[in-house]
Amino acid sequence: MADLKARFAAIVGTEQVERLDEGVAELGVDEPMTRVSPKTTDDLIEAVKFANTESIPLIPTGNGSAFHLGNLPVEGRVLLSTRNLHATVDYEPRDLTGIFQAGKRLADIQGELGKHDQFLALDPPNRASATIGGIVSTNVSGPLRAAYGTPRDLCLGLKAVMIDGTFVKGGGRVVKNVAGYDMTRMFLGSLGTLGVIVEAAFRLHPIPTDRRCVIASMKSWEAAQSLAAQVVHSELQPLFVELVGETEPTVLVGFGGIAEQVAYQVERVESLAKDAARVEIASGDDFDARHAALLDALDAAHRDDTRLVLRIGTAMTQVLPAREILMRLVDERHFGVQSTIHYPSGAQYAIVKMDEGASGESTVELVERLRKEVHALNGRVVVESAPVEAKRRMDVWGEPTGPLAVMEQLKRRLDPNALLNRGRYLRGIP
Amino acid sequence: MAHHTPTQRVQIDVDAVTHDLAKIVGADRVLSDDTSMMVYETDGATLYKSKPHVVVFPDTTAHVSQIVKYANAKKIPFLARGAGTGLSGGALAGFGGIIIAMNRMNRILKLDIENRRAVVEPGVVNLWITNAATQHGYHYAPDPSSQKACTIGGNIAENSGGPHTLKYGVTVNHIAEMEVVLPNGEITTVGSGGDDPIGYDVMAMLIGSEGTLGIATTITVKLTRNPQGYKTLLAVFHDIDDATNSVSEIIASGMIPAALEMMDRLIIKAVEEAFGFGFPSDAEAVLIVELDGLTVGMEEQAEQIVRICKERNAANIQVANSAAERDLLWKSRKQAFGALGRIAKSYLTQDGVVPRTKLPEVLRTVYEISKKYDMRIANVFHAGDGNIHPILLFDEDDPAQEKAVLDASGEILKKCVDVGGTITGEHGVGVEKMAFMTLLFTPEDLDLMLTVRSLFNPDNLLNPGKIFPSDDMGMGIQLDG
Numbered sequence: 006m007a008d009l010k011a012r013f014a015a016i017v018g019t020e021q022v023e024r025l026d027e028g029v030a031e032l033g034v035d036e037p038m039t040r041v042s043p044k045t046t047d048d049l050i051e052a053v054k055f056a057n058t059e060s061i062p063l064i065p066t067g068n069g070s071a072f073h074l075g076n077l078p079v080e081g082r083v084l085l086s087t088r089n090l091h092a093t094v095d096y097e098p099r100d101l102t103g104i105f106q107a108g109k110r111l112a113d114i115q116g117e118l119g120k121h122d123q124f125l126a127l128d129p130p131n132r133a134s135a136t137i138g139g140i141v142s143t144n145v146s147g148p149l150r151a152a153y154g155t156p157r158d159l160c161l162g163l164k165a166v167m168i169d170g171t172f173v174k175g176g177g178r179v180v181k182n183v184a185g186y187d188m189t190r191m192f193l194g195s196l197g198t199l200g201v202i203v204e205a206a207f208r209l210h211p212i213p214t215d216r217r218c219v220i221a222s223m224k225s226w227e228a229a230q231s232l233a234a235q236v237v238h239s240e241l242q243p244l245f246v247e248l249v250g251e252t253e254p255t256v257l258v259g260f261g262g263i264a265e266q267v268a269y270q271v272e273r274v275e276s277l278a279k280d281a282a283r284v285e286i287a288s289g290d291d292f293d294a295r296h297a298a299l300l301d302a303l304d305a306a307h308r309d310d311t312r313l314v315l316r317i318g319t320a321m322t323q324v325l326p327a328r329e330i331l332m333r334l335v336d337e338r339h340f341g342v343q344s345t346i347h348y349p350s351g352a353q354y355a356i357v358k359m360d361e362g363a364s365g366e367s368t369v370e371l372v373e374r375l376r377k378e379v380h381a382l383n384g385r386v387v388v389e390s391a392p393v394e395a396k397r398r399m400d401v402w403g404e405p406t407g408p409l410a411v412m413e414q415l416k417r418r419l420d421p422n423a424l425l426n427r428g429r430y431l432r433g434i435p
Numbered sequence: 436m437a438h439h440t441p442t443q444r445v446q447i448d449v450d451a452v453t454h455d456l457a458k459i460v461g462a463d464r465v466l467s468d469d470t471s472m473m474v475y476e477t478d479g480a481t482l483y484k485s486k487p488h489v490v491v492f493p494d495t496t497a498h499v500s501q502i503v504k505y506a507n508a509k510k511i512p513f514l515a516r517g518a519g520t521g522l523s524g525g526a527l528a529g530f531g532g533i534i535i536a537m538n539r540m541n542r543i544l545k546l547d548i549e550n551r552r553a554v555v556e557p558g559v560v561n562l563w564i565t566n567a568a569t570q571h572g573y574h575y576a577p578d579p580s581s582q583k584a585c586t587i588g589g590n591i592a593e594n595s596g597g598p599h600t601l602k603y604g605v606t607v608n609h610i611a612e613m614e615v616v617l618p619n620g621e622i623t624t625v626g627s628g629g630d631d632p633i634g635y636d637v638m639a640m641l642i643g644s645e646g647t648l649g650i651a652t653t654i655t656v657k658l659t660r661n662p663q664g665y666k667t668l669l670a671v672f673h674d675i676d677d678a679t680n681s682v683s684e685i686i687a688s689g690m691i692p693a694a695l696e697m698m699d700r701l702i703i704k705a706v707e708e709a710f711g712f713g714f715p716s717d718a719e720a721v722l723i724v725e726l727d728g729l730t731v732g733m734e735e736q737a738e739q740i741v742r743i744c745k746e747r748n749a750a751n752i753q754v755a756n757s758a759a760e761r762d763l764l765w766k767s768r769k770q771a772f773g774a775l776g777r778i779a780k781s782y783l784t785q786d787g788v789v790p791r792t793k794l795p796e797v798l799r800t801v802y803e804i805s806k807k808y809d810m811r812i813a814n815v816f817h818a819g820d821g822n823i824h825p826i827l828l829f830d831e832d833d834p835a836q837e838k839a840v841l842d843a844s845g846e847i848l849k850k851c852v853d854v855g856g857t858i859t860g861e862h863g864v865g866v867e868k869m870a871f872m873t874l875l876f877t878p879e880d881l882d883l884m885l886t887v888r889s890l891f892n893p894d895n896l897l898n899p900g901k902i903f904p905s906d907d908m909g910m911g912i913q914l915d916g
């Protein structure tokens with residue numbers, strides 16, 4: 006171990022190598038780990054080459070804000086972090102595009118772009134600490150996806166280091182590009198299992214000047230769903246349409262843009278929400294606080310070792326049926342659930358509060374039963390975070406949205422010795 | 436023109452193959468006579484020609500799978516073809532072999548308005564989806580200018596865009612799920628009812644792969660709500676830089692118009708001669724701006740655009756106040772290609788993309804190149820995306836002119852790459868831009884893509900001779916030096 010630390014230090018410099026004595030709890034590792042955080046791309050390439058020659062499994066990471074994602078790693082004791090690669094490579098406000106090194110934090114990017122009244126339109130729960138490389142690797146998104154899409158829609162290109170140290174690029178910095186295969190989206194969401202992303206280019210947006218949110222407390226989930234559906238099928242152009250709550254649902258519809266348009270839309274939603282128990286309007290800072298609250302709940306749950314966070318993906322019309330299945334299974338176990346549903350995309354997050362002392366077993370069983378029933382709705386269930394004990398006994402991903410055989414071969418071709426995030430991706434992918 | 440037909444062709448027993456394929460789809464669904472093969476020897480990139488040996492028309496996914504398995508067993512190259520409107524030579528049979536014409540798989544299987552989805556077969560023409568959905572207030576957003584003819588299968592292969600992709604995104608942003616026949620004949624599904632991929636994004640890898648990684652047989656597309664209103668403006672400029680700078684400024688002001696399209700002098704002249712729109716004879720550029728969405732506040736936005744254009748010396752600004760007037764303003768743009776056909780015997784359309792702010796510089800270079808080669812180059816393009824379409828006019832019967840066209844194309848695309856752009860924004864590489872791939876990609880980048888191809892398409896039987904310089908069959912443009 007000490008030897009390993011020294012050998013990485015010889016490549017990237019002593020300051021850039023740390024020993025984490027306690028390991029990383031979320032990864033299920035309680036023995037010491039080594040974190041290597043190269044200061045230059047060249048150093049990172051050399052570190053990867055070294056790991057490859059010595060067959061040292063690597064866990065690529067940014068700031069470690071998404072360790073809760075994925076299955077537990079197998080054998081990985083070395084974290085390869087991009088956190089010291091945090092430059093803005095290029096930002097041209099008039100083109101509304103920016104290129105950032107992977108270790109740059111989203112929060113810092115927003116600060117820089119904000120000076121030009123622009124932003125990168127992504128609002129993942131871990132937005133405060135997440136790096137751009139992490140966001141790209143996990144394709145994580147938030148409520149704003151209703152208006153702007155996910156990283157898959159906003160990322161224009163990237164650069165990555167393959168396990169043999171080869172430096173490759175996909176896409177570019179322009180908003181349309183069909184030259185060759187789409188390597189950008191191949192890396193997006195690949196959780197660092199194909200290569201280490203070191204740079205990514207994005208399409209940017211102007212910050213909507215006027216922001217307002219309608220918050221409607223509804224009497225039932227059916228009423229909430231019906232209001233959300235009416236908004237989605239109307240002429241309105243919301244920034245987000247969220248259904249949240251435990252027993253009593255609240256619908257939040259956010260708008261941004263020109264004051265006159267925002268005002269019109271807010272009024273329209275108020276008139277659609279006639280049967281709401283209560284309607285509030287939040288604007289300006291209040292809007293930002295409500296938006297942040299949506300994210301903070303999930304962010305906290307991701308970090309909470311007693312919570313199970315599920316992402317259930319279905320078509321819009323299956324959102325409530327899927328929730329009902331979950332509620333039934335959860336009630337049987339006397340657990341509680343807090344839902345956050347990004348309605349237009351059908352992405353539903355459920356924070357399951359388990360009894361103290363609930364065994365890993367019951368969690369695993371819950372997930373299995375839920376998966377089976379949600380599959381019948383052509384939906385999928387991903388476990389975004391779970392107590393480590395439960396994780397040891399389950400596959401967090403479930404069925405992939407494409408042929409596993411092709412994915413497995415892809416991994417074998419690009420990382421033949423399975424050194425990158427071994428074990429963390431889909432079952433069947435080394 | 437010897438260098439635009441392949442130097443190699445596979446040898447196959449046409450009668451035997453015709454007979455075998457007839458057993459799968461029926462005798463009336465297989466063609467192999469020479470006259471029919473001529474129809475399929477080229478696509479919208481008419482400079483490149485290569486005849487298939489056989490064309491087969493499947494009706495079902497099972498047919499496609501069986502045909503593909505058959506071709507594998509016999510080691511015959513094969514490819515899918517939609518409407519043949521592609522502009523890079525993607526739909527021609529590079530080495531001969533079998534063309535699988537998807538045109539009979541042209542049913543709209545389901546409109547699921549509640550979920551904003553439509554399930555269609557690949558031979559469905561792009562515009563049909565919009566036509567079917569419009570009564571429900573929806574449309575299919577990616578709208579290539581060829582949308583009355585091109586198919587969804589072709590759109591997927593090329594990851595096509597269109598005037599309105601500035602605001603709405605390209606094909607890959609609008610596909611939810613696909614059933615695909617892999618190059619070995621296996622049938623699989625990519626994507627899902629939900630929105631986020633789980634596992635590697637195989638669907639995105641297939642989209643834009645120019646028909647080399649799989650054949651789409653059923654496609655679930657996302658539908659987009661029709662906007663409440665439109666505002667279409669047309670501005671005439673006497674200076675091209677004023678027009679392109681207006682484009683940057685409109686975007687920088689925080690507005691995202693639905694479309695921002697531009698035409699330059701030569702195109703204006705051509706449409707003027709053909710259709711008489713009444714553009715001033717000294718017009719250097721025409722800019723079409725379309726806003727869509729809520730009607731509230733649209734008037735003010737339109738006024739802001741008028742202000743920006745006026746500050747940039749726009750001579751004449753028209754605003755459409757009705758659907759009919761909107762159609763009229765768009766007409767000049769939509770008929771641009773048709774108009775060119777009247778002033779030149781042949782033309783080659785390029786498809787570079789540059790950062791928007793580089794448009795003035797790049798267009799200046801295009802004009803210099805036009806002068807240098809003494810060749811007319813017309814420009815009609817998606818300015819908002821920085822996606823230029825220099826159209827090089829020439830006479831394909833004159834070998835000297837043809838050589839010049841290819842050299843000039845190379846110079847233009849090199850400039851696009853030099854300023855941070857790319858060689859193709861929506862038309863694909865095909866056979867036409869194979870040589871230019873090295874302007875953009877390192878050998879390592881290309882190797883990675885070839886690894887991906889070898890994984891899906893190990894024997895390179897599906898649509899060989901495309902995209903990669905290493906696949907050049909002697910018909911692509913050659914780079915000097």
Ligand SMILES: Cc1cc2nc3c(=O)[nH]c(=O)nc-3n(C[C@H](O)[C@H](O)[C@H](O)COP(=O)(O)OP(=O)(O)OC[C@H]3O[C@@H](n4cnc5c(N)ncnc54)[C@H](O)[C@@H]3O)c2cc1C
Binds near residue numbers: 520591
């Ligand atoms: C006048 C004109 C204007 C145009 N404007 C635009 C524009 O604005 N934007 C734009 O993006 N393009 C434009 N194009 C280019 C062209 O229309 C698009 O590339 C279109 O998507 C091609 O569709 P197609 O059905 O004609 O495909 P084809 O030309 O038949 O085939 C193109 C490629 O698709 C593959 N393919 C076909 N079907 C399938 C399938 N089912 N599965 C897998 N692969 C398949 C073929 O093998 C081939 O490689 C224009 C073309 C013309 C002639």
